[in-house]
Amino acid sequence: TAQKTIALQHGAHGVGRRRDAAMEKWRAYGLGQFVHWGLYSIPAGEWNGKQYNGAAEWIKSWKEVPATTYDSLMYQFNPTKFNAESWAATAKQMGVKYVTITTKHHDGFCLWPSKYTNFTVANSPYKKDIIGPLVKAYDRRGIDVILYFSIMDWHNPDWRYDIKTREDSVAFDRFKQFTRNQLLELLTLYPAAKGLWFDGTWDKSWVKQAAFADSLEKEMRAMRPGLIIGSRFRADEYGKRHFDSNGNMMGDYEQGWERKIPEKITDVHGNDWDCVMTVPENQWGYSKIWKGHIKTTDELLEMLAKCVSLDGNFVLNFGPKPDGTLRTEELDLAKGIGAWMDTNSEAIYNGEYAGLVKQDWGYYVKKTGTNKIYMLVFNVPVSGALNVVLPSRTAISKVYDLGGPGLSYVPEEIGTSTYFIHLKQQTFKRPFVLVLETADNS
Ligand code: JFZ
Known part of the structure; x- marks a missing residue:
């Protein structure tokens, strides 16, 4: 329903984000x-x-x-x-x-x-x-x-x-x-x-x-x-x-x-x-x-x-x-x-809304101009499997943990652009971040 706009002298002077x-x-x-x-x-x-x-x-x-x-x-x-x-x-x-x-x-x-x-x-x-x-x-x-x-x-x-x-x-x-x-x-x-x-x-x-x-x-x-x-x-x-x-x-x-x-x-x-x-x-x-x-x-x-x-x-x-x-x-x-x-x-720095469906394990963040999506993990499921649903035609090319050099994962594709990342057997005591590098597979 269209709202009628009224003339204001002292309302907002700009609409939308500042880009300076x-x-x-x-x-x-x-x-x-x-x-x-x-x-x-x-x-x-x-x-x-x-x-x-x-x-x-x-x-x-x-x-x-x-x-x-x-x-x-x-x-x-x-x-x-x-x-x-x-x-x-x-x-x-x-x-x-x-x-x-x-x-x-x-x-x-x-x-x-x-x-x-x-x-x-x-x-x-x-x-x-x-x-x-x-x-x-x-x-x-x-x-x-x-x-x-x-x-x-x-x-x-x-x-x-x-x-x-x-x-x-x-x-x-x-x-x-x-x-x-x-x-x-x-x-x-x-x-x-x-x-x-x-x-x-x-x-x-x-x-x-x-x-x-x-x-x-x-x-x-x-x-x-x-x-x-x-x-x-x-x-x-x-x-x-x-x-x-x-x-x-x-x-x-x-x-x-x-x-x-x-x-x-x-x-x-x-x-x-x-x-x-x-x-x-x-x-x-x-x-x-x-x-x-x-x-x-x-x-x-x-x-x-x-x-x-x-x-x-x-x-x-x-x-x-x-x-x-x-x-x-x-x-x-x-x-x-x-x-x-x-x-x-x-x-965190330069992080933005990733536009993905939120999952129970935590929060996604993306960075414009990169092929990286960050998974900020706060709740690990008992199965150890983190669910990831990406836009269609997007594939994961690499998954690694920011906190463990060399700590990487091979995602299991369980459906179209839908993955499980199976965490290694260990107990998680602190929140951590996984990086997904993505590739276009269309
Ligand atoms: C105000 C102050 O009264 C308070 O002492 C503190 O400085 C805080 C940062 O700001 O408190 C507010 C102001 C607005 C809301 C709530 C507390 N608010 O909009 O919900």
Whole structure:
């Protein structure tokens, strides 16, 4: 059924994937890192001995926490063990290709010395810029940096959740200028940053700013050709977010896959997307106690495989401690993922949806321009036989394991372009990758 298209001034400005070099590079990343760091790492999910039930980075919003007491945590922010190079080295070893760093979360505290507010690192005992050294350290290692920025700002007195009075509107106009100033400041200070990751854009006050947000987005893009902005920045003039009133995505990639992964390729509508994921259920900032299920290396690898197999990137969150170091659990996961990537990253970088019928053993990934199909195997059947169904007239010419030089298989053709790959008799303790080299046999 044909939908009527309505004229929009502030909807999507392009339909379909961006094909410039910056976005092609983003699409090929596969694996990324998220970093949530700010004043909230100091209380770490606890206030006066009581456990906060929500996410640690939201603790300021808890009724137990007086706003001014929270804001005075600035005078305790002194991460003497912070070393940008060592964070970047961990990320590099893990195999990530991009990192998204919180420059300012909802609490409004800036990890860079913004000249538009006093609520920044410059006025903490630490005094120094955090963002600059991180951008430099990651960029130097070939890891692209994206700046996370929360529009919602609990510290700025001009922030409003909605605009109901004349006074609200005057205050929010000041807030819009403040937001613009900070964003242009970030782009000016950190020319190496490749994109902006927006958050805190769901309140009515901001949703009503279609014209302002649209023009600000244009201004930022003009300032930084190739700049990457997700779908969580602005709404159209009817207040539609992510997708405009005609159903077209606003921004360069879909930012709605938060702690969830699509099931099938049609769920992503041909758009670029990434999934951001926490290690425990829902903690982004450092939380002393991790309640509930803690994801393991192999579970995270399976999520990575699934994302790449459906044309997305997978981004794992880290919540550094107030002293500037990473917690052991996260360091261990980084190491585990990195060790697997050392062997298997060929199946992740540049990986794409393979267009094959999904099988129960795991996920297919292909690479355009090659004759290779990767099988990322997470569930080995008791029979040891992995089923592969290729398009008709496609034959397998070679099968080998990325992890075992010389470990190859002779597939059994059980039907037209349908095969069993009989695994050698052994127990499989870790996920592995088989490469299928294909040939046209028409
Ligand atoms: C937001 C933040 O509130 C949170 O603290 C964290 O920074 C996370 C990455 O982003 O939380 C959200 C935002 C959007 C959704 C869920 C949580 N969403 O669209 O489902």
